[in-house]
Amino acid sequence: MKANVNQADQTGNEQDQGRLAEIPIVDAVFTFRDRFRHWGYRWGVGRMTAEVTPGLYRLGSPDAQSPVLVSANYRMSFDQLRRALVGRAVWILVLDTKGINVWCAAGKGTFGTEELVRRLDRDRLSDVVTHRKVIVPQLGAPGVAAHRVKQLSGFTVIWGPVHVRDLPDFLDRGEAAPEMRRVTFTFAERVVLAPMELRPAFLPLMGVGVAVALAVGWRSGAAFFLASISAPVAIPALHDALPGTWLSVKGVFWGLIASGMAAWAFSVSGWPLLALGLSVTAVSAFLGLNFTGSTTYTPVNGVKREMKGMLPGIISAAGLGLILWVVIAIRRFWA
Amino acid sequence: MSYQTHTLKLEIAECTGCGQCLEVCPHAVFGREAQSKRVKLLHAERCMECGACMRNCAFGAVQVETGVGCAAALISGALNGTAPQCGCSGKKTGCC
Incomplete structure (x- = not known):
């Protein structure tokens, strides 16, 4: 200055x-x-x-x-x-x-x-x-x-x-x-927050994407990475359009949409589609939950209630998705 | 834009109608009674528990449980057995 x-x-x-x-x-x-x-x-x-x-x-x-x-x-x-x-x-x-x-x-x-x-x-x-x-x-x-x-x-x-x-x-x-x-929490005010949501998520999701690509196939890996990495941008951007009061619920809806689009784009079907839907939706819901800290309106007791209501489901979906990916990989290499 | 859950309480008997809470609330939670000039909860469902009203009520008429409404901070606090930790950039200091 x-x-x-x-x-x-x-x-x-x-x-x-x-x-x-x-x-x-x-x-x-x-x-x-x-x-x-x-x-x-x-x-x-x-x-x-x-x-x-x-x-x-x-x-x-x-x-x-x-x-x-x-x-x-x-x-x-x-x-x-x-x-x-x-x-x-x-x-x-x-x-x-x-x-x-x-x-x-x-x-x-x-x-x-x-x-x-x-x-x-x-x-x-x-x-x-x-x-x-x-x-x-x-x-x-x-x-x-x-x-x-x-x-x-x-x-x-x-x-x-x-x-x-x-x-x-x-x-x-x-x-x-x-x-x-x-x-307020306008579109412009929300979208400037996306980079700080994207940054911490990028490497872990890339890592899982690469692992899925190696274990199951590149189509599944690419679909997982692109669908899940879209969440930190889509949740702020589409905040008003996505249904749900809780941000993790908005994340669930986005996860289903994104995994559906990615499955269609990369022709993922059958068991890999189920694994993709579960894992992407779990990631998207969790990123929605994490976005609470960046908003202008979430009360601490509301977020605690959301965590109690949503975390068990998010962890179960992520766990089930992981098990499915592993089973698909095992069947692929040992069948 | 409302999480519906909150712990905001207004003790109407203590209210003098000074209007500080009306001024500091960023979500227009409070309104005024038409008859008395006292304050009432008009949109309690919008409360984000920031605690501005409680801090600025000289008469102790407003009570609310405050804290960071951030799941990441609550989770990291619970995992480390400490108070909720802000800090999205991975450093010890800082906030969201």
Whole structure:
């Protein structure tokens, strides 16, 4: 992030100038390199080391009346915030969330009352602004208790919108419209998650696919691999179209569709078809179950109930599928 | 978009109608009573147990069992005999 040295400091007297000089300036311009780096995070590249140094930053030329926006020190969170604020003058207070985004960190409590109060004090925000208000992202609320922050620091928490794209509108109105308070899970929001679903599944499924190809035949192996690897993409993409409340049930439906299509494409029939259907459906249901952690709406007790209801069936189907593949292979080599 | 299962409870007698829960809930679970200005559960089935309302209720009127709604974290926690572990990138730290 390059500092823009031409920015004029607008906060009054000379004492403040020294303090201001210590506060780094943030560039709102989102470069191609930033874009490329974000693309990497979506694939898990550099994701866990994508941190911003916690502390107070200035964007544009904020003065003593400018709003203060609180963020996490995950690079993608911080970048999306500065990107949304082109042409504005604001203070940005970055909490130490160990490189985790606002919502997840709030759930863990690292984006929390304690850290916010500590930062307000350590970065001497009351020396920089004359008002006593901080805008905290609404999704920080699981960790931040507004009334406790007020008691402990004197600062009033104003809940910002859920989506950073609504921030300019929010700053202009001074309050959030009801729709700015709602979390969504649109097609675009779901599909960006697919790479991180795909990545951990790729090698294990490839391994099983190769084993099936060697033991039973290349058609069965290819059908298994292609049908099962489609699930981490299809479940997010077709989330609204697939039937079922539970994500693993959506996974079951996709597994049946994908194994059917793969069987037809690779002419798999008879016992191998049954083994294919069982194993692909088990994998797809399990990947659906795992997708719960990436959604914006699954409650922990709902997921526990789903696990109790679905895991026995998923494990049985996977086990039965495996036994069938082995039996088919044995009959092939010893018949 | 609803998992139907939740543990959200509203103790109406404690509610002062301050409206913090209305503001922080990302799924518009709460609504207001027409007569009293107190809050009511309008769409409890949408609750994802994030705990924002409970954390921000200064009067203890909202109770909910919170936790990570992530099967992978719950499974890895159960296998290792620890609390649910976030971390989709295979490192010790991190989250989803």
